[in-house]
Amino acid sequence: xxxxxxxxxxxxxxxxxxxxxxxxxxxxxxxxxxxxxxxxxxxxxxxxxxxxxxxxxxxxxxxxxxxxxxxxxxxxxxxxxxxxxxxxxxxx
Numbered sequence: 001x002x003x004x005x006x007x008x009x010x011x012x013x014x015x016x017x018x019x020x021x022x023x024x025x026x027x028x029x030x031x032x033x034x035x036x037x038x039x040x041x042x043x044x045x046x047x048x049x050x051x052x053x054x055x056x057x058x059x060x061x062x063x064x065x066x067x068x069x070x071x072x073x074x075x076x077x078x079x080x081x082x083x084x085x086x087x088x089x090x091x092x
Contacts (some may be wrong), residue, residue: 009079010079011079027067029072037049
């Protein structure tokens with residue numbers, strides 16, 4: 001499986017906006033605090049500030065990303081069930 005396949009719908013094969021925005025949010029969750037703390041350390045003479053790190057890494061964004069993951073997983077599960085029902089229904 002390729003990394004970009006994770007961002008595509010299982011039915012249409014096209015990129016889904018929910019998956020793409022979740023990936024961008026997840027990337028930002030990891031990268032932004034590191035960049036923020038690096039800039040802060042450079043400005044303050046390379047002193048690591050735990051409070052600044054905790055403020056830069058908000059739990060709300062993590063909860064938002066986790067909620068997006070659960071929503072996408074639930075949608076994919078429902079799509080798979082719908083495909084299974086559609087394929088098992090006899091054609092008239």
